[in-house]
Amino acid sequence: xxxxxxxxxxxxxxxxxxxxxxxxxxxxxxxxxxxxxxxxxxxxxxxxxxxxxxxxxxxxxxxxxxxxxxxxxxxxxxxxxxxxxxxxxxxxxxxxxxxxxxxxxxxxxxxxxxxxxxxxxxxxxxxxxxxxxxxxxxxxxxxxxxxxxxxxxxxxxxxxxxxxxxxxxxxxxxxxxxxxxxxxxxxxxxxxxxxxxxxxxxxxxxxxxxxxxxxxxxxxxxxxxxxxxxxxxxxxxxxxxxxxxxxxxxxxxxxxxxxxxxxxxxxxxxxxxxxxxxxxxxxxxxxxxxxxxxxxxxxxxxxxxxxxxxxxxxxxxxxxxxxxxxxxxxxxxxxxxxxxxxxxxxxxxxxxxxxxxxxxxxxxxxxxxxxxxxxxxxxxxxxxxxxxxxxxxxxxxxxxxxxxxxxxxxxxxxxxxxxxxxxxxxxxxxxxxxxxxxxxxxxxxxxxxx
Amino acid sequence: xxxxxxxxxxxxxxxxxxxxxxxxxxxxxxxxxxxxxxxxxxxxxxxxxxxxxxxxxxxxxxxxxxxxxxxxxxxxxxxxxxxxxxxxxxxxxxxxxxxxxxxxxxxxxxxxxxxxxxxxxxxxxxxxxxxxxxxxxxxxxxxxxxxxxxxxxxxxxxxxxxxxxxxxxxxxxxxxxxxxxxxxxxxxxxxxxxxxxxxxxxxxxxxxxxxxxxxxxxxxxxxxxxxxxxxxxxxxxxxxxxxxxxxxxxxxxxxxxxxxxxxxxxxxxxxxxxxxxxxxxxxxxxxxxxxxxxxxxxxxxxxxxxxxxxxxxxxxxxxxxxxxxxxxxxxxxxxxxxxxxxxxxxxxxxxxxxxxxxxxxxxxxxxxxxxxxxxxxxxxxxxxxxxxxxxxxxxxxxxxxxxxxxxxxxxxxxxxxxxxxxxxxxxxxxxxxxxxxxxxxxxxxxxxxxxxxxxxxxxxxxxxxx
Numbered sequence: 001x002x003x004x005x006x007x008x009x010x011x012x013x014x015x016x017x018x019x020x021x022x023x024x025x026x027x028x029x030x031x032x033x034x035x036x037x038x039x040x041x042x043x044x045x046x047x048x049x050x051x052x053x054x055x056x057x058x059x060x061x062x063x064x065x066x067x068x069x070x071x072x073x074x075x076x077x078x079x080x081x082x083x084x085x086x087x088x089x090x091x092x093x094x095x096x097x098x099x100x101x102x103x104x105x106x107x108x109x110x111x112x113x114x115x116x117x118x119x120x121x122x123x124x125x126x127x128x129x130x131x132x133x134x135x136x137x138x139x140x141x142x143x144x145x146x147x148x149x150x151x152x153x154x155x156x157x158x159x160x161x162x163x164x165x166x167x168x169x170x171x172x173x174x175x176x177x178x179x180x181x182x183x184x185x186x187x188x189x190x191x192x193x194x195x196x197x198x199x200x201x202x203x204x205x206x207x208x209x210x211x212x213x214x215x216x217x218x219x220x221x222x223x224x225x226x227x228x229x230x231x232x233x234x235x236x237x238x239x240x241x242x243x244x245x246x247x248x249x250x251x252x253x254x255x256x257x258x259x260x261x262x263x264x265x266x267x268x269x270x271x272x273x274x275x276x277x278x279x280x281x282x283x284x285x286x287x288x289x290x291x292x293x294x295x296x297x298x299x300x301x302x303x304x305x306x307x308x309x310x311x312x313x314x315x316x317x318x319x320x321x322x323x324x325x326x327x328x329x330x331x332x333x334x335x336x337x338x339x340x341x342x343x344x345x346x347x348x349x350x351x352x353x354x355x356x357x358x359x360x361x362x363x364x365x366x367x368x369x370x371x372x373x374x375x376x377x378x379x380x381x382x383x384x385x386x387x388x389x390x391x392x393x394x395x396x397x398x399x400x401x402x403x404x405x406x407x408x409x410x411x412x413x414x415x416x417x418x419x420x421x422x423x424x425x426x427x428x429x430x431x432x433x434x435x436x437x438x439x440x441x442x443x444x445x446x447x448x449x450x
Numbered sequence: 451x452x453x454x455x456x457x458x459x460x461x462x463x464x465x466x467x468x469x470x471x472x473x474x475x476x477x478x479x480x481x482x483x484x485x486x487x488x489x490x491x492x493x494x495x496x497x498x499x500x501x502x503x504x505x506x507x508x509x510x511x512x513x514x515x516x517x518x519x520x521x522x523x524x525x526x527x528x529x530x531x532x533x534x535x536x537x538x539x540x541x542x543x544x545x546x547x548x549x550x551x552x553x554x555x556x557x558x559x560x561x562x563x564x565x566x567x568x569x570x571x572x573x574x575x576x577x578x579x580x581x582x583x584x585x586x587x588x589x590x591x592x593x594x595x596x597x598x599x600x601x602x603x604x605x606x607x608x609x610x611x612x613x614x615x616x617x618x619x620x621x622x623x624x625x626x627x628x629x630x631x632x633x634x635x636x637x638x639x640x641x642x643x644x645x646x647x648x649x650x651x652x653x654x655x656x657x658x659x660x661x662x663x664x665x666x667x668x669x670x671x672x673x674x675x676x677x678x679x680x681x682x683x684x685x686x687x688x689x690x691x692x693x694x695x696x697x698x699x700x701x702x703x704x705x706x707x708x709x710x711x712x713x714x715x716x717x718x719x720x721x722x723x724x725x726x727x728x729x730x731x732x733x734x735x736x737x738x739x740x741x742x743x744x745x746x747x748x749x750x751x752x753x754x755x756x757x758x759x760x761x762x763x764x765x766x767x768x769x770x771x772x773x774x775x776x777x778x779x780x781x782x783x784x785x786x787x788x789x790x791x792x793x794x795x796x797x798x799x800x801x802x803x804x805x806x807x808x809x810x811x812x813x814x815x816x817x818x819x820x821x822x823x824x825x826x827x828x829x830x831x832x833x834x835x836x837x838x839x840x841x842x843x844x845x846x847x848x849x850x851x852x853x854x855x856x857x858x859x860x861x862x863x864x865x866x867x868x869x870x871x872x873x874x875x876x877x878x879x880x881x882x883x884x885x886x887x888x889x890x891x892x893x894x895x896x897x898x899x900x901x902x903x904x905x906x907x908x909x910x911x912x913x914x915x916x
Binding site: 016017018019020021022023024025026027028046047048049050052053056065066069070071075076077079080094095097098108109110113114139140141142143144145368369387388391392394407409 | 484485486487488489504507508509510511512513514516517518521524525530531533534535536537538539540541543544551552554555556558559562563573574575577578579604605606607608610834835836837916
């Protein structure tokens with residue numbers, strides 16, 4: 001594991017061999033991505049364990065099980081010794097009665113090491129089935145789930161994006177909304193789409209969430225692209241720029257979490273699409289709504305102002321949180337532990353820390369051990385993280401754990417955005433509930449008489 | 451029901467015979483996928499305290515089992531967060547081998563976490579490239595404090611049963627020769643703490659209560675939250691008993707063969723008879739028969755109202771049992787026995803032939819015990835895709851239920867045949883085992899009978915079946 005610690009000192013690089021990871025593998029990331037294609041069927045060319053990863057990916061995309069299928073070739077020792085191409089052929093043909101428009105064939109570690117040629121199999125059977133077939137080599141050893149998202153996006157674009165010479169005025173495509181550790185990230189996507197609608201911009205394609213194959217085919221007609229993640233999707237944006245002249249926007253600023261980040265992000269949109277007047281209206285309206293709401297409901301800073309804080313998150317949520325908690329909540333970030341190690345994320349956060357005059361300990365590609373060790377060393381008053389950190393702070397003098405990052409062991413029926421103005425209120429609500437829950441009486445001091 | 455929807459209608463013995471001959475294996479490769487060997491091996495190891503699994507593979511396998519079992523254990527089984535580590539195998543390691551990395555990872559795990567035990571689990575990658583995990587495990591022990599075991603648990607290497615069995619075998623190797631005898635003491639075998647959601651600690655708690663009530667003691671619940679020290683001393687007990695004989699049987703018999711510690715071969719304690727058998731199976735070899743008889747007498751008296759309720763609910767009825775997916779196939783068979791005990795004629799619906807195949811030794815044991823319920827398998831069970839299968843079997847179940855005048859359904863609220871529905875999926879129904887189980891299940895039966903004419907949630911039905 002490459003751990004880059006940024007402080008005043010130069011980067012420290014440590015080589016660990018024993019990891020307790022936060023992230024799943026490339027196979028999972030690819031599965032997350034293909035599940036976002038409407039009505040798709042995913043065939044895991046793998047043993048049965050990987051099928052369970054595909055099921056988790058299905059949940060992450062909030063897919064509808066009446067419309068989406070997940071199948072598995074259930075590879076055993078025989079297929080590893082003699083190859084699994086026959087069983088893959090058979091499984092695809094077995095599924096020929098399905099009505100899905102597309103089947104993604106994802107290969108896992110086993111078949112890739114033994115050299116199963118999934119592309120050849122798909123080509124051979126393509127005329128015997130009515131759905132389209134897209135093989136994607138995304139074995140777990142190819143990297144993290146973020147790498148898997150990039151691999152799948154690459155395959156999807158190279159196979160389905162058509163070169164449309166005519167650009168649609170004021171249009172965008174949105175990339176990697178699902179590489180976001182807000183457990184209900186779909187709300188962030190919805191917020192972005194609503195904002196784009198208000199400033200008169202068409203979203204041609206979302207890569208991927210409830211995306212049809214036609215939308216993917218049309219992607220080159222987009223004028224601009226927006227990557228909604230600091231963890232994945234950059235490669236797809238670069239590809240689109242190079243192949244189809246789709247210019248990437250908003251890529252050097254943190255995503256819109258908190259007042260300043262939202263203002264900056266909206267301003268850039270306004271500039272790009274010549275819609276300054278709309279944005280100049282949206283920003284004060286949104287900010288006033290937040291202020292009004294906080295004045296009426298009250299914003300709880302009494303308990304948290306100037307407390308030392310650790311952020312343990314993906315880069316997508318973690319980076320913008322730095323400014324939000326510093327500027328809007330008066331917290332002091334002491335640790336910023338990010339799950340990914342993308343260069344683009346590094347540049348953005350470095351810039352942010354400089355601007356905010358902060359010097360927290362920053363670690364990329366953290367694992368649970370690194371996190372726990374630093375939490376033990378520093379014992380921050382507050383940890384913003386996930387269910388994992390909730391358990392990792394056991395025994396420490398950490399007062400609050402704000403669970404904002406997936407995995408969170410809470411069922412959320414309503415999607416709640418972190419982006420934008422309502423996003424600020426959603427974050428405040430979670431934080432304030434945790435603050436009040438923390439000091440609930442655990443026992444009663446005397447018994448009531450009734 | 452129309453005959454064309456029935457794929458099999460006969461006894462458990464007949465189905466077992468067909469599966470044994472390979473007649474019932476579905477043609478669709480993609481139907482029915484339980485976890486792979488790696489997942490199940492991890493489940494067992496996860497139940498030993500202060501153990502660090504070092505998974506020799508990529509991060510996907512690692513985070514997935516940690517998220518499914520470790521975190522669930524933290525949330526619902528009161529276990530602290532302990533590490534689940536891996537070597538994060540990458541493409542370079544696949545080409546050049548990962549043994550060196552594994553050796554370093556084991557040493558690092560010892561240094562970082564100070565565990566009692568390090569369990570090396572191989573994955574598909576390390577299995578195929580031929581990394582010798584056993585040798586590396588042995589080699590590493592010279593330089594570290596923890597004991598190291600290795601389990602060849604490549605996902606493709608066997609069915610999910612083999613993961614359990616190989617992990618239990620590795621645990622047996624940790625057992626040291628006895629230096630004394632722990633009198634009136636047993637081990638409970640076959641448990642896994644914080645693993646699949648078909649298992650609940652409430653059942654373990656009931657067993658523990660009964661063992662102590664008859665004057666017995668428990669050394670270890672293997673591997674349901676036991677320590678390495680308890681495993682080391684496991685051969686000093688007088689007897690082994692199983693928590694779930696499906697998983698306990700194999701390890702019990704192995705310990706008996708290898709070390710001569712007797713094993714009480716009894717079924718799951720569902721209902722009065724099976725509970726009595728379970729208690730006496732432990733009490734007699736320990737010389738606690740009299741105390742046990744007294745406990746049985748007292749406990750039975752306390753639940754007589756509940757027993758009568760169950761008799762009333764089941765007597766003369768056809769009990770249609772459909773819990774093979776959840777809470778599990780062996781529980782379905784135990785429930786069938788209980789239903790019979792209380793006067794019903796049990797029919798188990800849709801127990802997947804794969805399930806039978808994966809549990810051959812346990813099913814064989816049940817047949818030898820005289821359990822041979824009627825089984826119906828329908829076409830929907832073999833449909834491709836979760837939704838199709840769920841929708842088809844729902845219709846088929848309704849059709850089956852309509853064939854019987856006086857039937858009761860023992861299953862889950864995803865079904866609503868036009869007969870009383872006993873919801874066996876609620877947490878409030880646990881433990882199912884022992885006398886507390888009788889009390890809990892009687893409450894479920896009471897509610898099912900009392901509210902049998904109430905209509906189904908239209909919302910839920912639309913959610914489930916569109």
